[in-house]
Amino acid sequence: MGKFTFNLPDIGEGIAEAEIVAWHVKVGDRVEEDGKIADVMTDKATVEMESPVTGVVVSVAGAEGDMIAIGSPLVVIETEGDDVVAEEPVPAPASAPTAEPEPEPFVSSEVETQRAAPEPAQAEPVEAVSQMQEISPSTSSGRAVAGAVSYAKVLASPAVRARAAELGIDLAQIKPAEDGRVRHSDLDAFLAYNAGGGFRPAGTKGVDQTVKVIGLRRRIAENMAASKRNIPHFSYVEECDVTALEEMRAQLNAARGNRPKLTMLPLLITAICRTLPGFPMLNARYDDEAGVVQRYGAVHLGMATQTDGGLIVPVIRDAQDKNLWQLASEIVRLAEAARSGSAKSEELSGSTLTITSLGPLGGVATTPVINRPEVAIIGPNRIVERPMFVPDGMGGERIEKRKLMNVSISCDHRVVDGWDAASFVQALKRLIETPVLLLAD
Structure with missing residues (x-):
C-alpha cells in the first residue's frame, strides 16, 4: 500500500490560491480514478477537481470556505488494491467541522395535547368544558361570582372545535344562534364582529439557521461591499x-424563423451601443490606485445573471458589432453557461459597462450597485400599462393605453456628472421611443 498526495493544480494564470466551495468526499471514502473530489473557486469560476488515482481518502485540506494555496496538498489517498478500504469509518481530523442535526420545529405542549386528545364521536351531541378566566369580586362590576373559577359547557362538533382551536378562540366566548350548539356560522359571525381581535396567528415560527458565507456568495459580498x-x-x-x-419586437418575432426569440434585452443593448459613442465617460473603468480612467471604444457589456449560487456577470464581447439576432443568441448562450457553471474565465471578466434586469420583477425603479471597476450600471425595470395623453392628430389630445418602462442608471460620481448621466438616458429614451432608428444605418 502507498499514499498519493494530490496537490491543488494551477487552475488559472496568475492565481495564487483557491477557495474550497464543496467536498464530494470525506475521510474514509473510497474514490475512483476520475471521480469527483471537490469544487474549488477562483475569480468567480468554479472548477471540479477529479482524482487521478483509485483509493481511500485518508486526509483532506480543510473545510468548505477555506482558502488553500496553489500547489499545496488537497487530499491524501491511500492506494494499491481493494483491501485498502477500511471496514470501520476513519475518524475525521479534529479541525474538520461536524454536521449538527437540524433543530426540530418547536411544537408547544398545548398543540401536542390537542393532537393527542381523541375526538369524541360526532354522531352524539358533544359537550366540551371550557375553562373561564378567574373573576375577582373587585373586577366583576357588581355581577355575582359563583366561585374563584367558573366553567361552562359548550356543545360543538369536532370540526368546529378544531377550527376554533386553530384560531385561538375559546368556544365559551361564542353565543350560539340556536339550540345552544356552536356552528361554523356562529364562528364566522364572531370573527366578523371581532375583526380587530387578531385571533388567527400572524404566521408560523421558522427554524433558526446559521449559514456560512462561502464560495460565490462570499465573492459577491466582498465585491458589493468594496463597490459601496x-x-x-x-x-x-x-x-x-x-x-x-414592443410592437416592433412582436413583428420581428413573427418573422424570426429558426432564430432565437427576441426579448426586450437585445433591443435595449442595441440602443445602449448606439448611444454610448456620444458619452465615452460611461463606457469606462476607474483605476483607484493609479488615479486613471480608461475609456473604451468597444462595448464589452456585462449581463448580470441570477444563478442558484448567486449573481454572475458574463460578458458580451464587442456588443456594438452584433445585430439583434446575434445579441439574442449570445444572451441565451452566456446565461446558460453561467447557470450551469460552464462559463469560461474570460467570459466572466473584462466588462466595460453592465446591464441588470429583473424582468417582470423589475419594480418601479431600482438603484443598482456598480460592478467595480466600471463607472456605470443600467437597470431597465418592469413594463406596465397606464393611460396616457397622446396627440389625436387634430391638434388636440386623447387618452390611450400605453406601455411604460422606467430606466434606472447608477454612476460613479468621481467620473460621471449628473448632467452626463441624465443626458445619456434622455438620448437613450429617444431611441427607445422611436425604435425604427435602431434598425437604420
Whole structure:
C-alpha cells in the first residue's frame, strides 16, 4: 500500500490560491480514478477537481470556505488494491467541522395535547368544558361570582372545535344562534364582529439557521461591499414609452424563423451601443490606485445573471458589432453557461459597462450597485400599462393605453456628472421611443 498526495493544480494564470466551495468526499471514502473530489473557486469560476488515482481518502485540506494555496496538498489517498478500504469509518481530523442535526420545529405542549386528545364521536351531541378566566369580586362590576373559577359547557362538533382551536378562540366566548350548539356560522359571525381581535396567528415560527458565507456568495459580498465603500453612487431614473418598441419586437418575432426569440434585452443593448459613442465617460473603468480612467471604444457589456449560487456577470464581447439576432443568441448562450457553471474565465471578466434586469420583477425603479471597476450600471425595470395623453392628430389630445418602462442608471460620481448621466438616458429614451432608428444605418 502507498499514499498519493494530490496537490491543488494551477487552475488559472496568475492565481495564487483557491477557495474550497464543496467536498464530494470525506475521510474514509473510497474514490475512483476520475471521480469527483471537490469544487474549488477562483475569480468567480468554479472548477471540479477529479482524482487521478483509485483509493481511500485518508486526509483532506480543510473545510468548505477555506482558502488553500496553489500547489499545496488537497487530499491524501491511500492506494494499491481493494483491501485498502477500511471496514470501520476513519475518524475525521479534529479541525474538520461536524454536521449538527437540524433543530426540530418547536411544537408547544398545548398543540401536542390537542393532537393527542381523541375526538369524541360526532354522531352524539358533544359537550366540551371550557375553562373561564378567574373573576375577582373587585373586577366583576357588581355581577355575582359563583366561585374563584367558573366553567361552562359548550356543545360543538369536532370540526368546529378544531377550527376554533386553530384560531385561538375559546368556544365559551361564542353565543350560539340556536339550540345552544356552536356552528361554523356562529364562528364566522364572531370573527366578523371581532375583526380587530387578531385571533388567527400572524404566521408560523421558522427554524433558526446559521449559514456560512462561502464560495460565490462570499465573492459577491466582498465585491458589493468594496463597490459601496469606494464608489460614491448616484442614481437617475426616467420613464420611457415602449409601446412602439414592443410592437416592433412582436413583428420581428413573427418573422424570426429558426432564430432565437427576441426579448426586450437585445433591443435595449442595441440602443445602449448606439448611444454610448456620444458619452465615452460611461463606457469606462476607474483605476483607484493609479488615479486613471480608461475609456473604451468597444462595448464589452456585462449581463448580470441570477444563478442558484448567486449573481454572475458574463460578458458580451464587442456588443456594438452584433445585430439583434446575434445579441439574442449570445444572451441565451452566456446565461446558460453561467447557470450551469460552464462559463469560461474570460467570459466572466473584462466588462466595460453592465446591464441588470429583473424582468417582470423589475419594480418601479431600482438603484443598482456598480460592478467595480466600471463607472456605470443600467437597470431597465418592469413594463406596465397606464393611460396616457397622446396627440389625436387634430391638434388636440386623447387618452390611450400605453406601455411604460422606467430606466434606472447608477454612476460613479468621481467620473460621471449628473448632467452626463441624465443626458445619456434622455438620448437613450429617444431611441427607445422611436425604435425604427435602431434598425437604420
